[in-house]
Amino acid sequence: MTSHPAPAGMHPREFVAFVAAVMAVNAFGVDLMLPSLADIGHDLGVSEANHRQWIITVYMVGFGAGQLVYGPLADRYGRRIVLILTLAGFVGASIFAAGSASFAALLGARLLQGLMSASTRVLAVAIVRDGSSGRQMARTMSVAQMIFFLVPILAPTLGQLLLEFGPWRFIFYALGAFAALVLAWTLVRLPETLPAERRVPISLTTLRANYRLTLTNRYSLGYAIAASLTFGGIIAFVSLSQQIFVDGFNAGDRFTLFFAICACAMGAASFLNSRLVERLGTRLISQSAVLGLIALSIVHVAVIATGVETLWSYIFFQALSMTCIGLCGANFGAMAMEPVGHIAGTASSLQGFITSIGAVVVGSAIGQSYAGTTTPLAIGYLAIGFAVLGIIWVVEGGKLFRARMG
Template sequence: MKHREMGFLSFIAILALLMALVSITINMVLPAFQSMANTFQLRHQNQIQLVISLLYLGLGIGQLFYGPLSDSIGRKRTIYIGLILFITGCLVSYLSGDLVTLIAGQIIQGLGLGAPRVISLSIVRDRYAGNSMARAMSFIMVIYILTPIFSPILGKMVLMLAEWRTLFIVFIFLGLAVLLLFRYVMPETLPPERRKAFTVRHLVAATAGIVNNQISLGCIIILGVYSGVFITYLNLSQPIFEIEYQLGNRYPFYFASLALGIGLASFLNGKLVTGFGMEKLIRYAIWSGLTASVPFIILTGWYQGHPPLSILLIFLFIQLFCYGILIGNLSAMAMKPFGNFAGLAAAIIGALSTLISVPLSIGLGRYFNGSVMPLVAGFLVAGVVSIIIFHHNHQVKLAHE
């Protein structure tokens, strides 16, 4: 199907919506945790955390295949596959009569969402280069950063008007809207003559190459550990703020204010990385997070797991700001030696870090009993582990120079 040449703003708007679909799906569900747990009459409230943790598992596994698949069959066909999977997962979640079926639906959604996560960046690379690519990505990332701020508020608004299952109807319509936009508006950006055959052997060889690189593997482990604690924060934010601190309907607004920490970090990182370099920013972020965690875990113990809300908000803002600095720089540093297959490397790095983060988030979440101690301890352990690995990476780098 032929398309007229797309304008810059139309192109950016569709890709921003595609990337935002991932964040919207995750964050709009958070205010519904209590309602879901009540519907399924769960004996252990912590079980509902599997909804987000296993969606991330599907997301991590899914993106491993979408990059090379899109290089083989084209960007649009790959997006169709991902969005159809996502819509199917939403339908399964909507119809679920028990927690197991809901989780199955979330895993399918995650598998589908791997496509928007990977392909959006590939499409930008196909169409733009240099400063034009940087300009396009900056506009897309602004929308992507703002999405976690307003999506829990939208989720709460839906819940005030209807039951939690309605959220999945909203997601189905969003998925269909993006699918139709890609079908009838977005042109294919990878012509047949530039496509490459998909081979499992190439995927296995690329994965082995990344794992055998000590610096890249170290970055992946740090990224996985911090991401695991971040997923734990997503899982626990609703019970902590809405229930333990009795914020009620104000919870999404507190969540939104903390999400600004990641957005601010992403913005400042783009300004600072050229002057300081990735390695220094990673070191500063790890040490800052660890420095905040040591006194705060003592304070949390003093208050028997319920420190004053104002101090907790400051602590979480610092940690989320540090996480915002780390995610982009760790991914870029892990990918640095693999510029000859950057797209595939990004997918592999995302998948491997997810295989670390999901079990960690499930493990931390099981210890939640109303106290913020498991979350605070998670940030402390992430800092200690990361400092050890980062120091080892630095020694390896010096040895090769």
């Protein structure tokens, strides 16, 4: 079995775990507070239920916008120092969020948290890309994501436990504590992965050239947009999960369990992808998953239209849809990075910006359409599936299931 290339001084397994922990800072930032949204809304005077989704959405806006900055900085100064400074910033933003006295102040803190955590996405990809590419990179990222997807499974339950011992503000203190642990791990164990000779001075000319290369390469741009659409499906589910399970199906006492089932499906998909991608390729797996998402969504829309949707039918279709989405993420990311690996930091930041902001737009459009039923989510997933299939068709020159580039 192929090992995962790791920086000097780190065991391959430790490296994968470290990458997963870095990615988990962002995942905890989104999922840990889901059980507390109603409490936050009540405490800070938010009367409209759909407005509570902004606690997630504003964070993701910061997460997307911040990625434009960290790529060039990481290419110029190295990965390690940028990660250290932004993790420290995330700790400070978490403390600020915990002390918020108004909903506006909380949203400001969430925006700052997102801006700081944006580095985790850019640097996780860039650090892995510094030592691998193609199918090998996809495999390493899939194993890291498999561990990373344990966070959505565990985070709501951990958030619920924190609420048993104190107010919702405890959740933000816990976020700061976790980021501090990852910061300590970085300080003690992570060496610099970008050699000095590969560092690129920051200049408008260089940035324009790198951005142009990233945006004009059809694989880089096309698969970044495809990733944004599938990620938008995840944002929509996360934003709506508390309302659907608690308000829609009156299953608040089992919310964390049902959320974990759907998140576990994504973790299983990443595990499966890590085992198969080097043998089957990124294209075969991801394109099959997109077709699966379309087929599932058509059936789900039909179930809703006929009036036979239940809690269990929703969980069934949602879990399988998340499986399909889970088989797309790492593969789309690896294919987008393949032609621009020599400018990994800048390319990762721009692709991350496209992916995150696009996901916010898609997820918000679906989430704000919620009116008490699962219809917007099912129709949204169907639209995402067809849109991604169309993008793949254009990117691949009208051919599917090609073996080229992964």
